[in-house]
Amino acid sequence: MTTRSMHGISKPKKPFSLSVSIDDPSISPLPRNPKQALSDPNWKSAMQSEFNALIRNNTWELVPRPCDVNVIRCMWIFRHKKQSNGLFERYKARLVGDGRSQIAGVDCDETFSPVVKPATIRTVLSIALSRSWPIHQLDVQNAFLHGDLHETVYMHQPLGFRDPHHPDYVCRLKKSLYGLKQAPRAWYQRFADYVSSIGFRHSTSDHSLFIFRQGSDIAYILLYVDDIILVASSHDLRKSFMALLASEFAMKDLGPLSYFLGIAVTRHAGGLFLSQSTYATEIIARAGMASCNSSATPVDTKQKLSSSSGTPCEDASLYGSLAGALQYLTFTRPDISYAVQQVCLHMHAPHTEHMLALKRVLRYVRGTLTYGLHLYPSPVEKLVSYTDADWGGCPDTRRSTSGYCVFLGDNLISWSSKRQPTLSRSSAEAEYREVAIAHSD
Structure with missing residues (x-):
């Protein structure tokens, strides 16, 4: 067999680059590091905007570095912000803390934070459609900066924005920052405390659903980290809560729901898709x-x-x-x-x-x-579940596979397929277990 190398034929190796995500030459590619980003006016402007937001929110204070403390790193994350149709929208630079270097019991404690369940989102959308209520999406700028830290966390100054008078100082964080292990929990607690003060209460079945009910006025807030859906029974009520939220957080109304959690929401004559x-x-x-x-x-x-x-x-x-x-x-x-x-x-x-x-x-x-x-306007007084079970279907454990779907009116709001946790001795037992699972979920 004759190969190209035997005849001295070779092709230069071209390293594969992940730095370019958009083909338009007029758009600056993703930088490989902060130094490269600082040399590009577009990315430098995005970094400056992020840094200014951190300073305005009083996220940290510069202090001399104490002895024998854990000081975490900070990193710049860059990405192209896109619209729901995939087109370029703006440059996004975010400063994050390196939570991997945090020590449990020293600079972090509880980290769990609830997020809204998919079935809850579909349920609220179905209710809003059936009653012709406005559905709006809210954007919280630098959401995690609003959470207060109860632990003492030290962080190195961000690259490119070190204080020239105190280059050896470190940042003592006063507000939570993206990347910290406790950041989602701190933001959730901060948001939950405020909406509770203006009359909302969280649902017992989903703590990321906040409900306001006063006479004929009803409003729902769905919280998924920093993505928020606001549903109100009237436009005046929606504007009132928007004003209250904007007075407390850096928040803006993105208009009727169109793109949420990577899901495109299209409105048509019959409802939502x-x-x-x-x-x-x-x-x-x-x-x-x-x-x-x-x-x-x-x-x-x-x-x-x-x-x-x-x-x-x-x-x-x-x-x-x-x-x-x-x-x-x-x-x-x-x-x-x-x-x-x-x-x-x-x-x-x-x-x-x-x-x-x-x-x-x-x-x-x-x-x-x-x-x-598809979600359509339909009566929401009736909740119907359909269940099925594949008795002993798993070839390894002989456990049954359960499946169910739940309709609120004419809209499918919840479904699942999972293996049952225990063995069933008959198909009837497997079916009864599935009915119990569907009702408990």
Whole structure:
């Protein structure tokens, strides 16, 4: 066999660059480091805007570095902010703390923070549609800066913005910062305390749903970290709460709900259409299947996936990444819930057969990019659940697989497919367990 190297033929290696995310040459590419960003006027302006917001919010104070304390690093994160249609909107620079270097019990304590459940979002949207209430999205600028810290956290000064008079000083944080382990919890507590003071109370079933009820006036606030949906029974009530929230937080009204958590919301004559087509396209591109043939169904019903099917997968991290991404895609795609649940069972030790099953799901998604979830105005007095169970369907554990869907009026608001936690001795027992699971969820 003759190779090119035997004849002295070679091609120069071109390193693959991840720094450019948008093809338009007029848009500055993503910088590789802060020094490169500071040399670009667009990115420098974005960094200056972020730094000014930090200073205005009194996020830290410069102090001499104490002895024997843990000082965490800070980093600049850059990205192109895009619109719901994928077009460039603006340059985004964010200063984050390196929470990985925090020490539990020293500069961080409790870190858990609730986020709104998908079923809660769909329920509130259904109620708003049935009553023709306005649905608006709010944007909180530098949301985590509003959370007060109860622990003492020291951080190095940000690169490019060190105080020339005190270059050796460190930042003693007074407000939470992105990247800190306790940042989401501090912001949630700060927001929850304020909305409680203006008459809201959080739902007992979902602590990220805040409800206001006074006579005939009703309002809902859905909180997912720094993304907020405000639903009010009248425009005057909405404007009143917008004014109150804007007086306390750096917040603006983005108008009627159109893009939330990566989900495009399209209004039509009949109601709302929720779609994740852009997100689905990104998953397919990440898997390298942008030009693949589509599949008519997401799963092969003739066989069950076993933990020992095939040989170990060569790239387990890619499998886990794609399976996790597909889980979020089920927010608007109940048709792939069972197939995604099956491939997610093997994320800890994926085999070749599992990868083939995952790729089949992706090929199905490739052919159904326009699919999504429709919500229509309908009466909301009736809640109907449908359940089913595959008795002993798991070939490894012989446990049953449960599935249910819940309708509020004519709108599908909740669904699930999961393996039951215990063995069932009969199909009837498996079905009763599923009914219990559907009602408890």
